[in-house]
Structure formats: structure tokens, C-alpha cells
Amino acid sequence: MNKLNFIFTIKHPEHTYIKTHQHGCYELVYYVQGYGKTQIGSGQYVFRPNTFAIIPPHALHDENHGAEDAVMMCIGYQSDHPELKNLSGIYEDAEDGRTGEFISRMVEEFSQQQDGFSEMLDLMVAELNIHLQRLLGKKGISPQKEDLLQYVINYMDEHFRQKIPIDSLAVMSGYSYDRFRHLFKERIGVSPLRYLLLKRLDYAKNLLLTRMLVSEIASEAGFVNDVQFCSLFKREIGLTPKLFRKTCTPVSPTPPPR
Template sequence: MGMHKHGCHELVYYVKGSGRTRIGERDYEYREDDYALIPADTPHDERHVMPTEVLCLGFVTSREPPLPEGVYPAKRSGDRSNASEPILPLLLKMAKEMRNKDEAYADMLDLLTSELVLLLRRRLHGGTPADAEDKFRYALNYMDEHFHQKIDFQALAAMAGYSLDRYRHLFKEQTGLSPGRYVLDKRIAHARALLRGTWRSVSEIAADCGFASDSQFCSLFRRETGMSPGTYRKQGEA
């Protein structure tokens, strides 16, 4: 594969094979169970010494610190158990979601990609594997960024290492709210801002804030604010 580049970050997992790859200005060797990280718009190639099987993931992330380019082993040196980081299982889960395309599969892909990026940041910036508290904080951050989408609380709880009931209990302990209440508050706050700051239609705002329908949005907005979206907008004009 000759030199090329993408507008997104790329992770290439070498399932089988060996060879060399040039990323930017540097050459690397790769072997089975290595993975390459390639920043957006960085030229790279791939030259096979042995027949190579790869899994590739393109993704976008704006979080800091940036992921460093290079080729890394999925197995930690000096680890007597010879255990691999859970990178390949995450990629295989993504591939399964893309094949099956079940309901909300796109949201699940976002969740799995965010988990993968969190893992890579901790691994490559000298951190230890994420503990339960780190995973809990990640789940909270995920809600902050994806409140306008359908959120699978069961999947978030499992990612954090808890049952759904335990996760709800811990979430309320730390935030004072249930997960569902937390997301609804984010959606209503975003809807308020859009109603006062834009001329977008109620239907557009309902969809943008993650409500299933206009009627659901209007009903919940009235329940939470005491007025309809239209009345709320008109009061802001006064």
C-alpha cells in the first residue's frame, strides 16, 4: 500500500503478518498483535514482509493530550501473563456492530470508540489501566458529550464494571441525580438555549436535543419549565 493519508485519525491493528510502515517522517516495523496510530492528515504506507491481516478504525477525537503516532505492541513487555490490552476485542465488537447494524448501533460504535481512545490515552501517556473510578468519570463525560443521542445506560454501566442497579446508585451518590434525570436536564438546558438563541423550529430543536418526537419534547419541556416551547421563546423576546 503506497503513501496515502486520511482526514481522520486511524488505528491499524495487525492481526497477522509482519512488515514495515512509514508514518510521517519515520519508519517502523510491525509484527502480529502490534497496532499503529496515525494522526489525521499524516502520510503513511504499509509494506508487507509476511502476508498481513489488519483491522482498521478511522475516528475523530478532540480530547487532549493527543494520541502519539507510532507502532506499539498490544502485549506489555515484562507482563508474565502475556496478556494483551483489550484493543482487539473492542475492534471486533465494533466490526460486529457494523455487520449487524442493530438498533442504535451507531451510538454503540461511538461508545466503543470513546472507550478505546480512553484506553489508548492511559496506556500511551504512562497511566495505569483505567480503574473503576476512571471508568465512572468516563461514563459521565460520555453523557455530557452525547446527551442528544440515545444512551444505552446498561452498556455504560457494564463498561464501568457495574450492574445497572449499582451504577444508578453510585451515579446518584456522586451527582445527586439518576442517570436518566441527568441526561434529561442536559437536554432541557440545551433546548432552552436553542429556543432563546436561535430561530430553529420546535421539530428541529426536539431532534437536536435527543427527544424521540415533537410531542415528547413539548410534554417534557412543559413539565420541567411550566410552559410550552413556544411560550418560552416568546417570553425571551419580551
């Protein structure tokens, strides 16, 4: 028996906590955007874009979202497929995102509600089961086995100009706040906060070689204001932003007299 119980797309604001609850059917939650952690039964997992949760019937689960809005596609379904009994937790999608694309087609089928859409969705549930069996096999692959600390570093490299609370990075890594800071400094050599500062300053250096105003550079590089930017720049670089610009900007050669 393969039957769809519910399907929807939802967006949660940053730092949203979904209290512990359960369903009487299987639930698959595909994370399109956002990161955080979840407890499914007795297991704790970290989710991020292009991962998905498989939650067995009556399994207690919650969600704790980080410092970014989350977009998810959720489906609830009944199935007697034997391989489903071995699946519970967070799993990685294929590199081409085929699971996400398949669920997107299910969402589209439901939204259009053409003739026979209910029967079509039940058939797609059966197809989904086969897809999951091929993708995950009997054991599956959990993101917990990946280098999640490196994922956090990659995230910081891409979003350093934004306001990123360190506790949210700890949530993303799956470690406690103190453990995350210790492991980060052990690998990188500096604290997470200083790492973000140095990234912003390096970015600001390049902008100072342009004609952007110092106040614009401060905002673009992720500083609170130009006062904070100038103070931290002078402390770390040894020059004010204006003096750095004057010192490092190449002087155009004087044209020869005609």
C-alpha cells in the first residue's frame, strides 16, 4: 500500500523551534534552504540544504533552526515497503539533487490538481520508495559522517559579510558552543569571531583600492558602521583605511611634456 497523506512547502524564520511532535505515517522533510539540528527518536542530526529527513511513524521529532530562514518541502505518506523500516534520520541527496526534484514534481502535481491527481500522487509515493532504496541502500549515508566543521568553515567563507552569531555556527556544526570554538581554533589557529574579522578586513582591503567611500566599504564588508570599521582596521592593519588607500593605491605616472 502506498498512499499520500499530506504534502506542502513551508518557510520558517530564523531561530524557529518546532516542538517535539509525531505523525501516524512516514514523513519526509526535504531542506531546500537553511540549517539547524533535529532529534528523531533517540538520534540527533544536523540538517542543511539538499539533505532530507526520513521520520518513521510515531517517532518523536523536533527541529531547531539556525540564523537563516528555512524552506522545506514536507510529505507524509503510508507505505508497506520493507526497506523503509531501516531508514530514520537525516540523509544526503545525490549531487544532482534528484530527490529534491522528484518531491518538487509531487508538490506541483498536488498544486495543479488535474484529473486523477490523487491516484498519480499515490503512484509517485511508490516510485519515491524505489528511488530512496536505490539512493540510500539498506544503511544510507548520514551527514553526521561528513566533516561538518569544514562545512561550517565553507559557510563562513561565503557569508562572512553577514551577521553570523557564533552560537548558530555551533548549532550548524552539531557541537556545543565551547566544543565548537575549541575545535575551530585547533584547526584554523584563531577563534571563529577573529576568523570572520580577518575575512572582512581582507575584503575591505580590496575595496579600498577602488573609489568606494569608506562608509560604503564598512557596510559592504559587514561592519556595524564606519567608526567600528576604522577602529578595527587601524588596530589590526596599523594604518587608517584612508592612509592604507593612499599608501597602496598606485600613483599614475606623470605624462611626458609635449
